Amino acid sequence: MIRFEQVSKRYSNGHDALKQVDFHLQSGEMSFLTGHSGAGKSTLLKLIMLIEKASQGQVVFNQQNLANFNRRNVALYRRRIGMVYQNHQLLFDRTVYDNVALPLIIAGYNERDMGRRVRAALDKVGLLSKEKLNPVSLSGGEQQRVGIARAVVNKPALLLADEPTGNLDPGLSAEIMDIFEQFSQVGVAVMIATHDLALISRYEHRLLVLENGQLIKDDGAENV
């Protein structure tokens, strides 16, 4: 699904954010990405989202080298990735429904299919009753779940989450993890970047640990 081959990232200020990172995440595989702040988690996610490009090595998605994508291909590629952001990245000038529908509008769905899919996604995160509200009026945890609904609404092939349970109580965290697991069971590759070691220890998923830009632990490496 997504493969890093000796990927390094050096920013223009000379900072080496990632050093020769190698891993392969399969379809339907669920993984945690951890490491303390500045270890390179965000950079790794940015490379996958094509917000940044690798300085060295290759990031490969379904046999396609991301470095070769033109602007249009970048846009089309991003439609296949669902990303849950730590700061939610919601639009506060429209309803919850319209926020979740955004990827579908962009992908060109008709209104009927859109309504069905948006409501299914909102139902999954338990916010169906709030579709007409503005995200401003929701709690942090609810906003996070709107972000999750938006990430999954277009049935992505790869689901990325940056601290998805950061603002949630343990009960809700478990529900969110259930949602992610459901997606991985239907073939979606899931990568969850998190500090939450308690969360990680509760689940038996592959664990990638970054330290100073290097991948120091990958307990799923033998599967590759």
Add this chain to the structure above:
Amino acid sequence: MAGKSVGKEVSANTASTRRGAINQSVTFREKSDSYFQHHRSVAKDSVQRLWFHPIASLMTLAVIAIALALPSGFYLLLKNAQVVTQNWDGRAQISLFLSDTVSEEQGVELGKALKKNNDIEKTEFISKEQALKEFEDVSGLKNVMGGLSENPLPSVIVVYPKSTEPEFLDNLQSQLANKPGVDLAQLDSQWVQRLYSILKLGQRIVGALAIGLVLAVLLVVVNTIGLAIENRKDEIIITKLVGATDSFVRRPFLYTGVWYGLGGGVLALMTINAFLLWLNSPVNELAVLYGAHFSLSGLGFLNSFGLLFCASFLGLLGAWMAVGRHLREIEPH
């Protein structure tokens, strides 16, 4: 919703059968339908955005309208001035006023003789009676003239010279003035020529004004759309993150530009027509005083449509320039 279950089936099929290298889970038909649907909603949304900020939008529209109305209005005035002067021959004429001692036959003979002159294109003899009748028609002073006991007007030979060169005309004029039987040789083309020159100058000025103000419209649109883009920066970044193409991001701003142009054009048309209406009755009165019938002509359907089209196009062009400048700078980071 009646079609809900059907919709479920259709999209379940398309989702499972269509799995291209890069997202292709929507059929072409669905895509083109929703494409137009999307255009409609973007067009509507961009109008609503203008509507929600009426003061700011109105000010921008007013600036565009003024910039469009000024050259169009001047153009219209010039066009009307040209209609008035169309009846006058732009070519030079020398009128030879004959003394009363010259009979009509002699006058005709003199005209024929002058035609042999190499400098003269043709001549035209106007007898005293013809002159009086023409004067009565043109001036509307028939009753006044009827009260006179005898015709005060002289016979006239109108000479059309071959060239309109000022020096040549002056020579010809003095040469003709010395002919026996000629009281006065008047070069009466000068003021018409001057008027023509003024009109020509006016056209140039309107042209320059139009170019300047068209640029102003462009700059206003570029600037306004540029601000709109800055205001929606976060939204642009988020839509790019969920897979928006450049054209998707561009679209609402292009529509906004077209609305600005079109709205400004409509306002400009209204201004021009109000101005014409305001001028029309004094112009009519003036024309009546001169015994003529003349009313101001408006832009007409074709020109009005052209103005609206050009205005919309300017809006689109300005928006395109603004978007081109800003869009690539706004990227997720």
